[in-house]
Amino acid sequence: MTAQTARIGFGDVRELRGPLLVVGDVDGVGWDEFATIDLPDGSVRHGLVLEVDGDLAVLQVLEGTDAISPGGVWVRFSGRPLQVRVGPDWYGRVCNGRGEPLDGGPPIAGEPRPVAGWPLNPTRREPPREAVLTGVSVLDTLTTLVRGQKLPIFSVPGMPHLTLATQIAARATTAGEGFRVVFAGMGLTHADIAYVRDRLEERSAAGELVLLLNAADDPVIERVLTPRIALTVAEHLAFERGDDVLVVMSDMTSYAEAVREVAAARREIPARRGYPGYLYSDLAGLYERCGRIQGRPGSVTVVPVLTMPAGDITHPVPDLTGYITEGQVVLAPEVAARGVYPPVDVLSSLSRLMRSGAGPGRTRDDHLPVAAQVLAALARARQAAELGELVGVSALSETDRAYLAFRETVERDLFAQGTDEGRELADSLDRAWAALDVLPRRELTMLPAAMVAEHLGSP
Amino acid sequence: MSRWEDELAPVRRALADAARREVDELGEATGRETEALAVRARADATELLDAARADGAAAGHAAAALVAARARREAHRVVLAERERLRVELVDRVVQAAAGLRDGPDYPALVARLEEVCRERLGPMAEVSPAPGGGVVAARGTRRLDLSLPLLAEQAALAVLEEADDPWS
Structure with missing residues (x-):
């Protein structure tokens, strides 16, 4: 035991306000200092110094100040922040x-x-x-x-x-x-x-x-x-x-x-x-x-x-x-x-x-183009759905209806999954390709032709 | 048969033929639709059955996983509870051992050193008194310094246990 490690208890508790405790007659206390608060019943709570003004320190009591009364409370400052x-x-x-x-x-x-x-x-x-x-x-x-x-x-x-x-x-x-x-x-x-x-x-x-x-x-x-x-x-x-x-x-x-x-x-x-x-x-x-x-x-x-x-x-x-x-x-x-x-x-x-984090050398070569194509197709599907609400789906073009079918497929087969299910990235990308297959080939403009042929075969 | 009836006969035949054709076509269409409906209903039923099977399997899997998880947690809890019991016992033993210092030949020197620390921290006017379990407690105004042996021993034991990287290995 040295004089430095012995921690003085300060008992001049002036105010208790919500989670705050104000203690007076303190010195050598710093902002954000961690403190231990000894209660009369032998229990211990903890606090952090929020403010120091002269010999007053305002502490935030971590466990709250419920059931604390000012008498018999001793505050010991640790000389360091919360660790x-x-x-x-x-x-x-x-x-x-x-x-x-x-x-x-x-x-x-x-x-x-x-x-x-x-x-x-x-x-x-x-x-x-x-x-x-x-x-x-x-x-x-x-x-x-x-x-x-x-x-x-x-x-x-x-x-x-x-x-x-x-x-x-x-x-x-x-x-x-x-x-x-x-x-x-x-x-x-x-x-x-x-x-x-x-x-x-x-x-x-x-x-x-x-x-x-x-x-x-x-x-x-x-x-x-x-x-x-x-x-x-x-x-x-x-x-x-x-x-x-x-x-x-x-x-x-x-x-x-x-x-x-x-x-x-x-x-x-x-x-x-x-x-x-x-x-x-x-x-x-x-x-x-x-x-x-x-x-x-x-x-x-x-x-x-x-x-x-x-x-x-x-x-x-x-x-x-x-x-x-x-x-x-x-x-x-x-x-x-x-x-x-x-x-x-x-x-x-x-x-x-x-x-x-994605693409060649990181995940899979086709990852970024497939992601871009799925997003572009979904953006077009949203436009088609909005148009369909106005004129009726049957009045939409064949291509727009394909985009609506794509959205349904991609949501059902790629996006939706069980709450406990973990899917491999390769499986996810394969599902994305399967959904893209719903679209006419001419619409797959963000994918290199060779990549399309590799994953979807010849048209 | 009147003349106009003779003249209308082809029209009648044509109308009757058209009506028969329509009936035949309607019959065929109805048959096709019935067939299609039946196929769709069978497909729907199969889909529903598959979904129900999948749901059932997923629910069963989730329930089994939950039971296994809770069993593992309970086992882990038992291990942790035992570690905590040992920790509390160790601290208690250290505190008891510290209490034994009171009967030792070095106790007066220890108390003198503790009193010295009290006066260093609280000033020479501090009132120092013996603590019930050994050691001293000092006070000056609204300040207090508790250097009782049980408290010092407990703090020392806890510090050692917390600092150890893995005290249980």
Whole structure:
């Protein structure tokens, strides 16, 4: 025991306000410092310093301030920011949003790392490369995810985005060894938590999954920490152990609402729709932690899921997310209404880095032309469907009717798949070719003739 | 038979022939449609049966996967619970061992060192008193420094366990 490691308890608690605790007569306390709060009944809570003014420190209590009264409370500051232990001990574990075990096991052991983390140095970034195959046909074929990319899923409440997120987390893989998944669930109901655990059990049992689950009724500050803890764990596994790590974060709208709630408790000036003005930099601080680093083998790929309230894509959360991320996958109720799962609106979806991960030498030579042709044909099918609504399908030209038949075929045979089904990319591309066969050959203008002949035979 | 009837006879025959032809055609068309309907109904029935079989197989597969997943989770939970039990037991033993320090010959020197730390941190005016389980507790104003032996031992044990890369191997 040295004088430096002995931690003084400060007992001058002046105020308790929502999740905040104000303690006076403190010195040597810094911003973002982690603190332990000893309660009179012997229990312990934890807090983060939000502000320091003279001898006053404002703490955010991670477990909330319920049932705390100012007398007999002692606050001990740790002299460092909130840290999380990182290492392989995380594999196969299930923790809450603060990183505490939910599975009945001991706390996670390993090296301490600050949760806040840092975005990657732009000059040391390696461009994303090589595909992460999700096993979901529509994503792998048309919006290929690339190692080190951040590709959000935009959804609306009531859509099966959690099913899709867990399917990706359960099935995704890369060409090499050492693919791992960190799933951070935020604001989930207890039924959703049980669902996520069931869906990901196989990968968890294989020691390839880290599960962080923040429930809807957990304190909001915990929700603010959850993605940071997930990324801190992922960074260690990726950049120090060399694994390819996919971080799935669902639902980031719930996270942003927690940020708003905390900002309101701190009496910060609200900006658009009550969210704090720094929401953009806050989200960027999370999303920019993914990528690849020069000279290191691993990668962090991020798939955040966010729900757009009332389907409003101009809502601050999807709007700001769209500025930072490299494309988006949009789920559409009208596609779901046609009975297609996953209900991806492919014409609104885009993976900006797809060319870095798909095509010759990466996936298959025909991947990019087939994707381009399927998208072009679907765009034409949409026009034909709109025209058909006006004049009747029977009044459409033979070619337009072929495009409608193509859309039906491609949705049924390529896009639609079971919620537990994982498809190989080769199978998906073959299905795409089979759907394209519905169209007259003269319409396949984006495909080289030799490629068409190879896959569809002579006309 | 009147003359006009003779004259209309070809017309009658033509109309009757046309009507017979129409009846024949309608009959054939009806037959074709009936056949087509029957073929379509059979195809629909086969499709429905196939879909129902596929749904049933998928549901069965999902249910089996769920049962297997829950069994694996339960097995994992048992292992983790045992690890946690051992961890708690280890910490308890360290705390008990620390309590034994009170009877050792070095205890007065240890307490003196702890009192020194208290005064270093809280100032010379700190009130230092012995803690119930050994060690000392110091206070000055609204500040307190708990250097009781059980707390110090627990913190030390937890720190060692958390720092270890894999304490269970």
